[in-house]
Amino acid sequence: MLNNQLQLKKLITLFIIIGFSALASSQVYNVKDYGAIGNATALDTKAIQEAIDTAFKAGGGQVLLPPGTYKVGGVELKDNINLHISAGATLLGSELQSDYIEWDSKAESRTTIYANKFVVYANGAKNISISGQGVIHGNGDNYFQITAPQINRPFLIQLVNCKNVRIRDIQMLESANWTCHLLFCENVVVDGITLKNSTRANRDGLDIDGCNNVIVTNSIVHSQDDAIVLKSSGNKVCKNIKISNCIVTTEASAIKLGTESSGGYQNITISDCTIKDVPLLSGLSIMSVDGAILDNLQISNIQMENVATPIFLRLGNRNRPYKTGEYVPTIATVSNISFNNITAINAKYPSIMAGLHSKKISDITINNFSVSYIDPFEGPFVEPNKIPFNDMVYPSALIFGRNLPTYAFYVRNIENISMSNISISSKATQKVHPFLFDYIDNLKLKNITADTFKKDGSIAYLRNINGLTASEFHLKNGHINTFTIEKDNCSDIHIENTSKGSVINEIPALKDEQLYATVMATTIFDIDGIIKNKPIESINKFEVEGALKDEPLPYHNLKSPLKIQFKIEGEPQSTPQLCFLVKNKNSLSSEKNNYLILEYEGVEQKVNVEWNRWGWASLTLSKKIPVGSKIKFKLAQEHSDLLISKVYLRYLNLGYTD
The missing domain is CATH 2.60.120.260 (Galactose-binding domain-like)
Known part of the structure; x- marks a missing residue:
């Protein structure tokens, strides 16, 4: 961990030296010198923009907001500008749609459909920064409560095609739409920010969208919608992203890759984060559903508390194009994902890892994973052979409902998965197995400890398994069955070194019944953020x-x-x-x-x-x-x-x- 922290500090320092050296000796442009009032009533858009434009023409500088509340309808950052919001200063988004400038980024991204108003905006700018102990406030807690059409609600910040970006120490509060959207940007450092939204309806926290070389660290993100989100809403890959030392809370998904996944994801590192109080969806939500690659994701040293579903990993087949007139000719590829040192306390529902019947997720490693449950997983439970594929529904931790016949892990359609040093515990009596594995090629299990409660309780239920190597199992409630196996559809099974022998409960294979539903369903969010299934x-x-x-x-x-x-x-x-x-x-x-x-x-x-x-x-x-x-x-x-x-x-x- 120490080496990772040193590497992160070196990267931050390098970004600062390269990206912001132009601002080292820059002049200060106080917005009050350009007519800004700062009384929360007067519209200061023109004065602040004049300060920015003047600094830009002079080659760059710091545009300073001294203490006060500056109401605006959108300001645009330009090359070599540092927007510095001092302690006691607030940049306030106007409550009136008519006050906002409308920008067309002309970006090849789905987000242009629902975003053209912003409190702070930049397009194609280089060497820009937002800093200070002050606040950018979107006025979304008292205004912009009508959710549709979404384009009527301003984003707090959108930066498009910008290079060498630094956002540091600032508070971002109560956005009316997405809070901070980084679209197709390169060389970005987000350090020490505090982001808070208390209203639902498309009010994401930090969206990193089709970007390259981004560091997010030392930040607090509290959002009613998805909190820290990696997207690829156009044809650019979101790659070389490092997220660390963040505290995240939300009522949706805490740290999420997808669902907009047209360009794909590569080389993502998430480490040393705390995720808590996620009552509905998942702590870690990872998916590619629109035809793009998701490759080389490393997640380590994550602590979760009061999270409904710890991990949701999904390869889907929605195949939605990012613009009209296009279509997606392939199914996505999801591979090379590792989870290391993950702890979850007071989880509610099982983690889910699910590929497609036609294409599996590949090469998954889980090491040192500990999860505890405080409430019973009640059911009624669907039979293992009756769980629908739901290939094309909206992907979320609710994709298979709340009645899976396992309380800790549901794993299906994966090739090459290794799980070691896993501890599953529950203070409540659970009625189902801790693990359910289905349609797995090459499954490796080692040093698994779990609470089992049924008299014939097994650690795992296995079906459609081709290749299992398993050892060192510990059932904590006096039961002796290590596995329940559908004997006619599993092959190449090797089990050894369990605490009480390697007794296997073999049962006849169950025929799959609901794999190809006659009427598919699509899953949507209503305006209150509650998921509903509709035909x-x-x-x-x-x-x-x-x-x-x-x-x-x-x-x-x-x-x-x-x-x-x-x-x-x-x-x-x-x-x-x-x-x-x-x-x-x-x-x-x-x-x-x-x-x-x-x-x-x-x-x-x-x-x-x-x-x-x-x-x-x-x-x-x-x-x-x-x-x-x-x-x-x-x-x-x-x-x-x-x-x-x-x-x-x-x-x-x-x-x-x-």
Whole structure:
């Protein structure tokens, strides 16, 4: 840990030297010298902007806000400007929409749909900083309570395509929308800030979006919505991010990657953070659901307290494009994730790690993980074979409901996962196993201690396991069964060195029942932030009739083209997406032959079906289709072994933020 802290300090120092040397001997521009009043009533936008512009023309400098409350409708930072808000000073966002300047960043990002008003804004600026012991206040606690349309509510800060950015010591309070949005920025240090929002509805804390080389440290973030969020809302990868020594509280997700994940994530480090009081969702929420890569995530030395779900890790298949006229032709890849030294006290629900039936998450390591439960996980519990895949629903810790048949870990569709030095305890009597593993290739378990309560209690329930190496198990309540195993669907199982032998409870395999639901669901947040499940707007669907003996599902071979007609019935602002239940009987064939090709209205779109198990592919229509139109679709791939069983039409709201 000491070496990591020294490395972090060196990086911060380097950023400061490189990025802010231009400000070392800069002149001070007091906003009161330019006519600012600072009485919380007069609009000081023009005066503060004049001070910034004057400093910029002179080559840079410090724009100083002395004690007072300066109401603005948005100010724009420019090259080599340090906005210094002194102790006793508040930069206050106006309560009137009409006072705000509207900016169009022209960024290739979904966020342009719902963001054009900001208290502080910069676009393409270099060597900029916001500092001081003062406050930037968004007036969102008393105003801007009408949540939709979201674009009517100002962000507190948005910095777009900026390089060499430093935000230090400042307080950010009560934003009317996202609080601090860093979009496509490079070389950023956020150090010692305090961020607090007490109102719900899209009021994230710190959003790091498609950025490169960002350090966030020594900060306190309290938000009713997601607190510290890594996004990739355009086609740029969010990479080389370090988050450390932060205290985070929220009613949503505390530290989150996703859900807007078009560009992907690489080389992310999260360490030495405290997460507490997260009653609804998850402490660590990690996902890629829009077709992009998530690779090399290292999480260590995290303490959680009163967190509903400690860890939520998800590979999903929503495949929502970041702008209209585009579509996502691939499924995301999630790999190389490590959790080390994680402690959770008073958790409520099991951690969830779930890939897709058609594509697994790969290479997960969990070492030194301790979690305790104070309340019983009540149920009623769904059977292990009846847990739906929910591939395309909104990803959150509630994705499978609150009745999973495990109280500590639900792990499904992962290849190469190692768990060691794991301690699971509960003060309350639990009715289910601590662990449930399903559809796992190469599972390694070592030194696992857990409370089990049922008479035939096992540490883990295993089904669809291909390769298990397990040793050093300790059941704390006098039970002797180490595992409950569905014997007909598990293979290559090796168990040794348990505290009371290695007794296995073998049971017959259960047939999966709800993997491909006839009517999919989409999950949304209502304006109070409570998650609800709603059926999709359209039940437009095509299902092949009649089954063949060699497949569990009826199918059509796409060597013979399939023609379907659907009626477009969604709202005018929604975008149709076709969802296909498909598999490739020969996924080792050339990539060219793996594409499912969709043709309609003179348009051709295609998706790479590289999997040999039944799974969903989805294509958002790139051509705008008028509501009420009946469209004929053709599906084909004459040189492949693609099989198709179902086609559904659903609708995406591309204007809705995650």
